[in-house]
Amino acid sequence: MKKPEMRHSVAAALIASLFAAAPPANADVAPVVPTNPVSRADASFDTFKQGFIDALLTQNPEWALQVGQYRDAQRLAIPDPAADLAFAQKWLGQLARHPVGQLSESNRVDRALIENQLRSIQWYRSQFRNLEWDPSEWNIGEGFSILLTRDYAPRDARLLAISARLAQVPAYYTAARHTVRRPTLEHTRLAIQQSQGVLDLLGVPLESAINDSTLDEARLAELRTRASLARQAVREWIAHLETMLPRLTRGEARSFRIGPALYARKFAYDIQTDLTPTQLYRAALTEKERLHAKMDALAATLWPKYFADTPLPATRLERISQLIGKLSERHVAAADFVDEVKRQIPQLEAWVRDHDLLTLDPDKPLQVRETPLHKRGVAGASIDAPGPFDPAATTWYNVDPLDNEPAAEQESTLREYNHWMLQILNIHEAVPGHYAQLVYANRSPSLVKSLLGNGAMIEGWAVYAERMMLESGWGNHEPEMELIYAKWALRVVCNTILDYSVHTLGMTEAQAMRLLRDEAFQQEAEAQEKWRRVQLTQVQLTSYYSGFASIYALREDLRRREGEAxxxxxxxxxxxxxGSAPVKYIRQMMLH
Incomplete structure (x- = not known):
């Protein structure tokens, strides 16, 4: 199982990349909460924002479903770089009519975020061009999954929207075949795997919904015909990708490494920090050394308890590795893995309430489920959260089951997510991590700050939540929990080191595995899947450490500033x- 990632459908992943841009260097932003009365400039900009959000949702109906806007549920948009570029250019022109200096500080932030979203569209479509080399971007699964599982409307109404979407599937994959050129081998394999999951989704789950429908026979017949043609289009897409595999394996594939230039721009758009990628990488190296020293001290403390008759190994890494290996023996059975995740959620909620760490909303449902097949292959645990337009919808905590994995891989994963580590995973993904943060984001008075969420803030909060829970006493400050948590923190740091090294420094697989196994103490299954993930994503792995470090520094600065208050x-x-604004802006708003 991989480090959890906030990855949703292909459309949502695309939106996350296209609409998660860094502020321009000359942006004049000094955000605070706006005061009344609202100025004429702010009133005009508020109207602009409403129009922009509405156009953004119309332009991206798949993403609209993700955030709970079902107006265009019947549309399956075919990615069109030219249309996206025209959209960005049009709205940048309109944005220019609202000068920064005339806006309230809070609206300056929203203006900067909107500008960054639009400029990122231009960069992704004109320079990054991942639609041409990443066939996993072409995936229809999540939209159909939402329509089948969210009860925002009666089932028959949702089936009519599904029917309209199914009619558009053949054209969608025709466009995919015409667009994808010289893909990477790794993304092609992922696309095949996830497309098989799409076939499964359009099979039994869809047929079950159709069989339970009360639509008239003509509409049901049309729906079944469209479903059959859609499944055939998916099969042809899979076959098309499979025919490409021989030449890709012969060396004709594009490299999954994006190189220093593209990496620097993607980092700026996606992470939105004042640090450069190199500065963050160097900070991660320093933090890795600090964590190793801390873990060595903990290992020395625990050694007599677990190895009373064995002398300490000579090197620091050996001492830590042996202690972690011993602790990792304590874990649940593979068949109980998902159930254990479910069992811990109420305990975490009670702890947060009892220790007065955060107000939780008992009316916002969270359900643990096995990860849908069309979403597997990148992250072993993730959150699918509804957006601000349907905040009462269920938030899904996706967990990859282990039942069908080979015995050796099961044991490796279970040792990684042992008794202590599984608790930290659930803090990160659920309470008070991603689930809690996204509930709060939906309440933000600024739709811009809620919808155009910054991945480093979102992941950073989840990592911060782990630290905060242990500081409050979760785990009873036992050295075992402290050591395993330090290993988790080391993973966060090594995510940055790995991602930067692979994509900009040419780190090999052998070098990556040495980092992950020998210096981050990861089990074989975790290390192998992290290597797979770094081939399939770029920059996202740096969001955890970047966001956490910024949030923790802000908290400590405020603690020093406010003292006993x-x-x-x-x-x-x-x-x-x-909302989910970049931490650099939240810092300004909170320190103002």
Whole structure:
């Protein structure tokens, strides 16, 4: 199982990349909460924002479904770089009519975020061009999954929207075949795997919904015909990709490494920090050394308890590795893995309430489920959260089951997600991590700050939540928990080191595995899947450390500034009140 990632459908992943841009270097932003009365400039900009959000949702109906806007549920948009570029150019022209200097500080942030989204579209479509080399971007699964599982409307109404979408599937994959050129081998294999999951989704789950429908016979017949043609289009797409595999394996594939120039631009758009990728990489190297020293001290403390008759190994890494190996023996059975995740969620919620860390909304449902097949292959655990337009919809905590894995891989994964590590995973993904943060984001008075979420803030909060929970006493400050948590923190740091090294420094697989197994103490299954993930994603792995370091520094700065008046719960709730804005902007708003 991989480090959890906030990856949704292909359309959502595309939106996350196209609409997660860095602020321009000359952006004049000094954000605070706007005051009344609203100025004429702010009133005009508020109207502009409403129009922009509406156009953005219309331009991206798949993403609209993700955030709970079902107006265009019947549309399956075919990715069109030319249309996206025209969209960006049009709205940049309109944005220019709202000068920065005339806006309130809060609206300056929204303006900067909108500009960055639009400029990122231009860069992704004109320079990154991943639609041409990443066939996994072409995936219809998530939209159909949402329509089948979210009860935003009666089932028959949703089936009519599904029927309209199914009619567009053949044209969608025709466009995919015409667009994808010289793909990477790794993304082609992923696309084949996920497309098989799409076939499964359009099989039994869809047929079950059709069989339970009360639509008239003519519409049901049309729906079944369209479903059959859609499945055939998916099969032909899979066959098309499979015919490409021989030449890709012979060396004709594009490299999955994007190189320093593209990496630097993608980092700027996606992470939105004042640090350069190189500066963050160097900070991660320093933090790795600090964590190794801490883990060595913990290993020395625990050694007599677990190895009373064995002398300490000579080297630091050996001492840590042996202790972690011993602790990793304590884990649940493979068949109980998903059930154990479910069992821990109420315990985490009770802890947060009892220790007054954050106000949780008991009316926002969270359900643990096995990851749908069309979403597997990148992250072993993830959150699918509804957006601000349908905040009452269920949030899904996706967990890859282990039942069908080979015995050796099961054991390796279970040792990685042992008794202590599984608790940290659930804090990260659920409470008070991603699930709690995204509930707060939906309440933001600024749709821009909520919808155009920054991945480093989102992942950074989840990593911060782990640290905050242990500081509050979760795990009873036992050295075992402290050591395993340090291993998790080391993973966060090594995510950055790995991602930067692979895509800009040419790190080989052998070098990556040495880093992950020998210096990050990861089990074989975890290390292998992390290597797979770094081939399939770029920059996202740096979001964890970047976001966490920024949030923790902000908290400590405020603690020093406020002294005895500092209140941890108040900090958390104010921090989360700004939606999913980049931490650099939240910092300005909270320190203003």
């Amino acid at each position: 500092f209140n941890l719960k108040a900090f958390h709730e104010r921090f989360l009140s700004f």
